[in-house]
Amino acid sequence: MANGLAKGAEALPGLTRVAASAAWHTTGWSVRTSARAWVRVGRAVTDREEAAALAHDAGEAVSVVGELARSVSSGTPVGKALVAAGEALGGLVEPVGDVVGGQVVASREREPSLRERGQELLTRSRDVWRDDTGHPAFARILDELAPDEGRILLLLLSTGPQPSVDVRTGGPSGVMSSRLIASGLTMIGARAGCRHVEQVPSYLNNLFRLGLVWFSRDPLRDPMAYQVVEAQPDVLAALHSVRFAKVVRRSIHLTPFGADFCRTCLVEETAADAVYPGHDTPGEGESLSPG
Structure with a gap:
């Protein structure tokens, strides 16, 4: 031979x-x-x-x-x-x-x-010698993100879940039938330093579509996190648009997939294994959509 x-x-x-x-x-x-x-x-x-x-x-x-x-x-x-x-x-x-x-x-x-x-x-x-880093979908996801959306993800990774509020009709009629006036009002755009704050609702919808964030019906454990949000002009305008109104507190979290994406793609390699604030995972009966 x-x-x-x-x-x-x-x-x-x-x-x-x-x-x-x-x-x-x-x-x-x-x-x-x-x-x-x-x-x-x-x-x-x-x-x-x-x-x-x-x-x-x-x-x-x-x-x-x-x-x-x-x-x-x-x-x-x-x-x-x-x-x-x-x-x-x-x-x-x-x-x-x-x-x-x-x-x-x-x-x-x-x-x-x-x-x-x-x-x-x-x-x-079955290849034990294969050393893959990151999910194969990460490359496609990067192509489908706006720069502001990257800022939002880094905010969620570094500071943890973010407060969000809905404004609904209240009073006596609201007990039996409450109507949604405004939903998903947050301070995420300002806190993340987004250039196009008015696009934040669309950004969050896209991040949800990509499986990076989820929307919980539950509020954050710290009620103080909502004070600044509830004092914002858009929240006050919604509250004053009807005779009786109430605020419903919710929260926005990274999914485990989203947290892995951030560690793999958005932070320096030396910071990938750092300890970051925890996020809840969706449970039974939780809302997985922005609405």
Whole structure:
């Protein structure tokens, strides 16, 4: 096998020219190593039978590479030679187009099915050497956040849950049927230093949509946190808009997913393991929406 590997290595410069020629004159070819091949390499470290099988396949691959070089040198069209090599290698060389007259006609590469993607996911889950940092959805979430929303998340992470109030009709009629006048009034925009404070309700809706925050029906344990909120002009205007009105105290929290997102993406690496204020988690009967 050592001699075969040496011969294969000697053929590589010529194969480089072949590959360059194929790339120049044809399109739609992708020579790739499947992730499953790397999984085999990982298993071979601890499995003697897998290691022997992998060595055997490697020897066959070297033989196929040598045959590819000889076929092209003898005048076989590059497209046909690559197809034959791909079939011999069992899929290591994959065409992404049709071969017509020895040339590759480009076509769209087949997307993996949902089941194939699921199996690949489970394969990665069994890889004990894999060192993933952060949820794979974090990259997409960053693309869907406004800068002010990042400020709100940092406020929630560093200072804890925030007070929120609803204003409803009260008095005798409010006992039987209370009507909502204004909801979700907070000081979050000012406290977070948002540039567009008027957009805070939309920001909170988006953060809720992304699973980063949730809205609790319960108030914070410290009633003093509501004094400044209830003195704000928008709260006072809602209270004075009807004859009888009442304030209902609520709170806004990071979800566990949101707290993990903040630690992974929004704070310095040295501060990721710092101790931050705790947030409640949704319980049975809790409100998970802004309303």
